[in-house]
Amino acid sequence: PPLPVAKPVPMAAALPGPRWLPAAAALLWACCGSAATDGIQDQAEQFFRSGHTNNWAVLVCTSRFWFNYRHVANTLSVYRSVKRLGIPDSHIVLMLADDMACNPRNPKPATVFSHKNMELNVYGDDVEVDYRSYEVTVENFLRVLTGRIPPSTPRSKRLLSDDRSNILIYMTGHGGNGFLKFQDSEEITNVELADAFEQMWQKRRYNELLFIIDTCQGASMYERFYSPNIMALASSQVGEDSLSHQPDLGIGVHLMDRYTFYVLEFLEEIHPASQTNMNDLFQVCPRSLCVSTPGHRTDLFQRDPQNVLITDFFGSVRKVEITTETVALDPNLVGLETRVPNDEMATEPLKYAEQLPVAQIIHQKPKQKDWHPPGGFILGLWALIIMVFFKTYGIKHMKYIF
Amino acid sequence: MSYICRRFSAQTFDADPGDSGWWQQQFIGLLSQGSETIEVLGGPQGSGWFWGSPKCCAEVRGADGSWDGGRGPGLRCQVTLLFAQFQLTVPVSVVFAKGALPGAQQRRLPFADTQEEESLLNRKNQADAALLPLQEDSLGALTVYVIPETSPLLPQGVGVYVGKHRSAVMRCPQGPGDVLAAVSARVQQIVQAMSFTTDSITAALSDRVPMDQLGTDTRRPFKSSLGYEITFSLLNPDPKSHDVHWDIEAAVSGYVQPFLDKLGSVANFSVDSQILYYAVLGVSPRFDKASSSFILSALSLPHVINPVEARLGSSATSLYPVLNFLLYVPERIHSPLYIQDKDGAAVGTNAFHSPRWGGIMVYNVDHPAPDKALLPLRVDVDMVRVMEVFLAQLRLLFGISQVPLPEEFLLESPGNKGLTDWELDRLLWTRTVENIATVSTTLTSLAQLLDKIGNIVIKDDVASEVYHAVASAQTAMLELASGHLGSAFQASKEAVISSERAFFDPSLLHLLYFPDDQKFAIYIPLFLPMAVPILLSLVKILREAKQSKKEPTKTD
Numbered sequence: 029p030p031l032p033v034a035k036p037v038p039m040a041a042a043l044p045g046p047r048w049l050p051a052a053a054a055l056l057w058a059c060c061g062s063a064a065t066d067g068i069q070d071q072a073e074q075f076f077r078s079g080h081t082n083n084w085a086v087l088v089c090t091s092r093f094w095f096n097y098r099h100v101a102n103t104l105s106v107y108r109s110v111k112r113l114g115i116p117d118s119h120i121v122l123m124l125a126d127d128m129a130c131n132p133r134n135p136k137p138a139t140v141f142s143h144k145n146m147e148l149n150v151y152g153d154d155v156e157v158d159y160r161s162y163e164v165t166v167e168n169f170l171r172v173l174t175g176r177i178p179p180s181t182p183r184s185k186r187l188l189s190d191d192r193s194n195i196l197i198y199m200t201g202h203g204g205n206g207f208l209k210f211q212d213s214e215e216i217t218n219v220e221l222a223d224a225f226e227q228m229w230q231k232r233r234y235n236e237l238l239f240i241i242d243t244c245q246g247a248s249m250y251e252r253f254y255s256p257n258i259m260a261l262a263s264s265q266v267g268e269d270s271l272s273h274q275p276d277l278g279i280g281v282h283l284m285d286r287y288t289f290y291v292l293e294f295l296e297e298i299h300p301a302s303q304t305n306m307n308d309l310f311q312v313c314p315r316s317l318c319v320s321t322p323g324h325r326t327d328l329f330q331r332d333p334q335n336v337l338i339t340d341f342f343g344s345v346r347k348v349e350i351t352t353e354t355v356a357l358d359p360n361l362v363g364l365e366t367r368v369p370n371d372e373m374a375t376e377p378l379k380y381a382e383q384l385p386v387a388q389i390i391h392q393k394p395k396q397k398d399w400h401p402p403g404g405f406i407l408g409l410w411a412l413i414i415m416v417f418f419k420t421y422g423i424k425h426m427k428y429i430f
Numbered sequence: 431m432s433y434i435c436r437r438f439s440a441q442t443f444d445a446d447p448g449d450s451g452w453w454q455q456q457f458i459g460l461l462s463q464g465s466e467t468i469e470v471l472g473g474p475q476g477s478g479w480f481w482g483s484p485k486c487c488a489e490v491r492g493a494d495g496s497w498d499g500g501r502g503p504g505l506r507c508q509v510t511l512l513f514a515q516f517q518l519t520v521p522v523s524v525v526f527a528k529g530a531l532p533g534a535q536q537r538r539l540p541f542a543d544t545q546e547e548e549s550l551l552n553r554k555n556q557a558d559a560a561l562l563p564l565q566e567d568s569l570g571a572l573t574v575y576v577i578p579e580t581s582p583l584l585p586q587g588v589g590v591y592v593g594k595h596r597s598a599v600m601r602c603p604q605g606p607g608d609v610l611a612a613v614s615a616r617v618q619q620i621v622q623a624m625s626f627t628t629d630s631i632t633a634a635l636s637d638r639v640p641m642d643q644l645g646t647d648t649r650r651p652f653k654s655s656l657g658y659e660i661t662f663s664l665l666n667p668d669p670k671s672h673d674v675h676w677d678i679e680a681a682v683s684g685y686v687q688p689f690l691d692k693l694g695s696v697a698n699f700s701v702d703s704q705i706l707y708y709a710v711l712g713v714s715p716r717f718d719k720a721s722s723s724f725i726l727s728a729l730s731l732p733h734v735i736n737p738v739e740a741r742l743g744s745s746a747t748s749l750y751p752v753l754n755f756l757l758y759v760p761e762r763i764h765s766p767l768y769i770q771d772k773d774g775a776a777v778g779t780n781a782f783h784s785p786r787w788g789g790i791m792v793y794n795v796d797h798p799a800p801d802k803a804l805l806p807l808r809v810d811v812d813m814v815r816v817m818e819v820f821l822a823q824l825r826l827l828f829g830i831s832q833v834p835l836p837e838e839f840l841l842e843s844p845g846n847k848g849l850t851d852w853e854l855d856r857l858l859w860t861r862t863v864e865n866i867a868t869v870s871t872t873l874t875s876l877a878q879l880l881d882k883i884g885n886i887v888i889k890d891d892v893a894s895e896v897y898h899a900v901a902s903a904q905t906a907m908l909e910l911a912s913g914h915l916g917s918a919f920q921a922s923k924e925a926v927i928s929s930e931r932a933f934f935d936p937s938l939l940h941l942l943y944f945p946d947d948q949k950f951a952i953y954i955p956l957f958l959p960m961a962v963p964i965l966l967s968l969v970k971i972l973r974e975a976k977q978s979k980k981e982p983t984k985t986d
Binding site: 186352353 | 875
């Protein structure tokens with residue numbers, strides 16, 4: 029069932045920029061000489077412009093506690109947009125403290141709202157949180173990124189990207205100059221984050237990466253990146269604070285942060301076939317609306333942001349090719365070439381070995397437990413008590429005890 | 431840990447002493463050789479862009495010559511180097527039929543290894559099967575038979591016939607001058623078609639080649655992985671009208687399993703199937719009055735997959751890459767449904783595929799006249815037609831694509847196995863090279879990481895995995911150079927397994943980053959107040975000791 033949306037999505041009405049721009053870009057691309065002479069080949073070239081074949085998203089909310097409601101709402105709003113534009117849950121790693129919906133202070137349980145007057149419930153009923161509550165730690169986050177995960181981790185908690193994956197990483201919470209606070213107990217620094225991305229690049233775990241951060245002094249987190257194909261956006265520069273949007277008097281806390289609020293408004297107008305590019309995302313939330321100055325970094329990115337579609341990262345538009353050839357199969361040869369199916373398994377009945385002789389258990393006498401002299405801690409504790417007793421009262425009182 | 435940089439030279443199989451390298455296919459691998467300090471340069475030429483850390487750099491060469499993207503700021507560091515050059519050797523034996531070469535030329539043949547084999551061959555199909563026991567059927571080895579120009583074995587206009595197994599039959603090119611040179615050129619062309627070319631090896635090493643040099647073919651096939659999971663799904667959005675049955679077990683065991691068995695040395699495969707009811711495509715098809723059918727245009731195809739994918743449940747089972755093959759039986763009100771390509775023509779197979787994901791085929795059901803219809807209509811899917819398309823898509827997704835060949839080449843169809851032996855060889859050549867390149871990248875970056883972070887503890891099993899990976903990769907390189915494709919591939923697979931296990935070991939997580947100013951900020955407020963009285967009392971003790979030394983000792 030479709031998720032409840034606050035306002036209808038205007039289809040193709042919000043194509044920014046002149047109409048001829050995508051056509052000119054396509055023409056320019058074709059002229060660049062990709063050796064495409066065939067018509068279908070040309071189409072394939074256009075489809076493959078960005079070079080990725082699948083999309084992943086890692087959405088992290090690094091705060092917990094009721095007064096950080098807005099961070100959870102931020103993350104859930106981005107989650108909903110990303111799902112709406114096509115990335116399936118199996119390709120989203122969502123890390124949330126998830127203590128809002130069932131918090132005793134929540135006047136509307138099982139909901140998380142992102143607009144005041146409770147217009148939009150972003151929690152919904154099909155949220156799949158992969159890392160919740162105390163599992164959101166710096167270690168787990170780095171393990172997800174670098175792939176050094178213990179073998180017992182289920183598939184939904186892994187980032188199984190390959191060299192043709194575009195990954196969107198969104199982080200929100202409380203941060204400072206060069207660090208981001210995880211759940212009030214630890215921090216991740218920008219150097220560690222940059223090293224993690226470098227580890228990802230070394231193993232080619234991404235094709236292109238979009239990093240969005242909505243914290244105070246968020247721009248400091250992307251200053252240290254040095255791996256290629258990373259584009260970064262932040263809600264505020266170093267020395268500035270990111271501000272929250274508006275409180276809801278019914279719930280009693282601020283519901284969203286400004287930057288993410290306006291990014292969400294921008295994303296609501298994107299549909300899977302839209303051609304909006306990254307330059308429009310850079311213009312979202314100017315200083316007049318956001319009070320802080322959003323920043324972005326594109327020097328590590330090889331393509332021009334003009335050519336990068338929003339859906340390259342936020343959506344999952346698959347590249348398709350028409351299948352034109354078939355393999356000739358001869359049904360008459362099937363019987364000759366198949367192996368003889370092994371039906372030995374059906375004939376022999378299964379027997380189970382006697383595991384628990386019940387009769388012995390029922391009539392069993394309780395086994396005498398071997399007595400061990402007390403050792404270690406208990407011994408030390410008793411020795412301490414006895415010593416204190418005799419120090420206080422003196423040894424002459426012993427005869428009164430025995 | 432340091433690894434010795436080694437250079438391997440293959441045994442040269444000189445057929446003509448004056449023309450060394452004739453039989454030897456040699457490709458320069460993409461890691462430079464000789465120096466211990468290496469630089470990674472990537473990106474468009476002349477941009478000076480650096481891949482990898484600015485602290486460590488490695489020089490990358492193109493497949494046919496040096497390719498230098500320019501240098502820029504960056505520190506050199508000692509990075510130990512594993513592999514120098516790739517040398518790939520294909521053992522080819524050329525068999526001349528009696529009378530193929532004129533006598534004068536025959537005397538010029540350097541290797542006089544004449545074996546008289548009598549076999550009557552009438553037709554080319556028989557030839558392929560009859561010649562099979564004559565040749566050594568090892569992976570990677572090829573045999574080319576040269577027959578006289580006028581032989582009736584091959585039909586008119588066909589110069590070369592490539593068989594299902596690893597042999598080819600070619601007509602001896604007629605003409606004045608050096609027939610042997612012409613024969614060698616033609617043989618080289620055949621060998622390139624049946625084993626590997628520069629392009630295919632470059633595509634296998636696509637991680638290191640800048641993006642704009644790659645074609646679309648490299649992005650379609652799956653990367654080399656240890657296993658794959660194949661899922662066949664039947665989507666029935668309208669169970670009230672169609673009662674669809676498909677004998678998928680028989681089809682899989684009859685058509686898909688032989689193909690997968692042939693690829694058994696490449697990876698582990700697991701196949702499963704499912705039927706999904708009420709699963710609709712995300713796009714509503716248009717009605718086309720001209721053909722009175724429903725049309726899915728090529729532009730709407732990319733949006734078909736996503737709504738369905740959430741329901742496929744393909745990600746719950748294993749960690750291997752998943753290939754999904756969907757068979758969609760359209761609803762009664764949307765029948766018949768055809769797919770149109772970009773030019774507006776209907777697609778013959780009625781199917782499309784998505785790179786690194788899988789394929790979808792639309793299966794139209796014939797409906798009888800409405801008054802005779804008894805709903806739900808029982809539909810038995812024609813699995814042969816469906817499997818022909820799915821096998822073709824499977825081949826494409828594995829990178830077994832059609833090789834562009836000149837006109838006079840005739841290829842034998844692979845039959846029910848879906849794959850000829852030499853196509854398997856092609857796959858193995860590229861996969862082996864890809865595996866070795868992956869191993870070298872992984873181990874190099876692991877070495878860099880461990881050098882950078884001095885206080886990571888390296889467990890014993892990680893160390894043994896690394897040694898095993900290096901040893902297996904060296905074995906693989908040696909085997910490649912000597913032409914044993916089967917053992918080279920197995921060694922490269924073992925090397926990849928070991929290196930991945932070493933790199934992704936959960937204990938190698940570097941979490942600790944202590945910048946100096948944070949050290950000051952944390953430790954000074956703790957220790958300074960404590961240290962003040964301690965220091966003062968130490969000073970007092972020293973002063974007292976000095977004073978007592980100065981005072982004369984009292985004697986009674």
